[in-house]
Amino acid sequence: xxxxxxxxxxxxxxxxxxxxxxxxxxxxxxxxxxxxxxxxxxxxxxxxxxxxxxxxxxxxxxxxxxxxxxxxxxxxxxxxxxxxxxxxxxxxxxxxxxxxxxxxxxxxxxxxxxxxxxxxxxxxxxxxxxxxxxxxxxxxxxxxxxxxxxxxxxxxxxxxxxxxxxxxxxxxxxxxxxxxxxxxxxxxxxxxxxxxxxxxxxxxxxxxxxxxxxxxxxxxxxxxxxxxxxxxxxxxxxxxxxxxxxxxxxxxxxxxxxxxxxxxxxxxxxxxxxxxxxxxxxxxxxxxxx
Numbered sequence: 345x346x347x348x349x350x351x352x353x354x355x356x357x358x359x360x361x362x363x364x365x366x367x368x369x370x371x372x373x374x375x376x377x378x379x380x381x382x383x384x385x386x387x388x389x390x391x392x393x394x395x396x397x398x399x400x401x402x403x404x405x406x407x408x409x410x411x412x413x414x415x416x417x418x419x420x421x422x423x424x425x426x427x428x429x430x431x432x433x434x435x436x437x438x439x440x441x442x443x444x445x446x447x448x449x450x451x452x453x454x455x456x457x458x459x460x461x462x463x464x465x466x467x468x469x470x471x472x473x474x475x476x477x478x479x480x481x482x483x484x485x486x487x488x489x490x491x492x493x494x495x496x497x498x499x500x501x502x503x504x505x506x507x508x509x510x511x512x513x514x515x516x517x518x519x520x521x522x523x524x525x526x527x528x529x530x531x532x533x534x535x536x537x538x539x540x541x542x543x544x545x546x547x548x549x550x551x552x553x554x555x556x557x558x559x560x561x562x563x564x565x566x567x568x569x570x571x572x573x574x575x576x577x578x579x580x581x582x583x584x585x586x587x588x589x590x591x592x593x594x595x596x597x598x599x600x601x602x603x604x605x606x607x608x609x610x611x612x613x614x615x616x617x618x619x620x621x622x623x624x625x626x627x628x629x630x631x632x633x634x
Contacts, residue, residue, distance in 0.1 A: 368403070372595070373394070373405070378619060379406075381620075382488050386422070389625045394422055404425055405426050411471060411513050412427070431553065432555070432563040433514060444471050464519055471511070481518065486518060514554060515554040516551050516552075535554075537560065539560075553587055560587075562591045562595075563590070580631065582599045582627060586607060592611040600612035614627065
């Protein structure tokens with residue numbers, strides 16, 4: 345049975361109380377489809393489990409494809425050790441930005457022109473702002489477009505008027521009927537690595553992600569463990585979608601959510617249930633971390 349949904353702060357989580365010494369791990373959690381839903385927020389059980397994980401002395405990192413500007417307040421309230429955002433392009437710890445890979449304004453402008461030429465809708469994602477034109481990126485294109493605008497607040501900017509000064513980490517290109525995605529990607533693959541998603545009914549089903557060449561979630565995790573002397577064998581990842589593939593190919597231990605793509609499940613060491621059926625809690629319990 346689904347548990348309650350969390351959108352506020354969590355208080356009162358307790359540790360295991362067992363007194364056992366547990367070898368400390370660094371756990372990296374994807375966001376959408378793993379610990380949060382764009383409409384419903386984060387399940388209370390996931391917040392409680394991650395809070396308990398940290399109280400038990402382990403590290404908990406958000407490792408999301410969302411740009412930093414699109415990390416909502418309810419995720420900020422979870423006691424993450426740090427955040428890797430924009431598929432490895434931005435890293436922060438204790439509220440301090442340590443790294444931020446941005447495309448040049450010239451490449452960002454070219455990207456918009458190419459995507460539009462071939463019938464795709466550009467959503468330009470940066471650490472401080474996201475850029476898209478509301479008359480172009482509508483609920484008819486993606487049902488959650490208005491939810492994104494609401495979540496961003498003053499972090500939304502139109503592309504129109506900012507064509508020459510956009511500061512972005514990555515792009516979510518929205519496919520529309522009749523678009524020629526392959527033609528656009530053949531040009532833009534000079535600058536970006538391409539992530540394709542499966543399943544037209546999912547949150548990212550009609551989206552192609554364009555990430556700076558050489559960057560992905562695994563690159564972000566590798567940088568974090570190097571910076572903070574975390575042994576690779578102590579890395580654990582939780583994820584569900586194809587932008588998690590790189591970190592599933594990299595990490596020592598991989599936990600797939602019950603709603604994960606087939607490719608993610610194939611790589612997983614363990615498949616837990618979905619997030620609304622205690623997937624995070626049960627996965628961490630299976631690993632004996634909480």
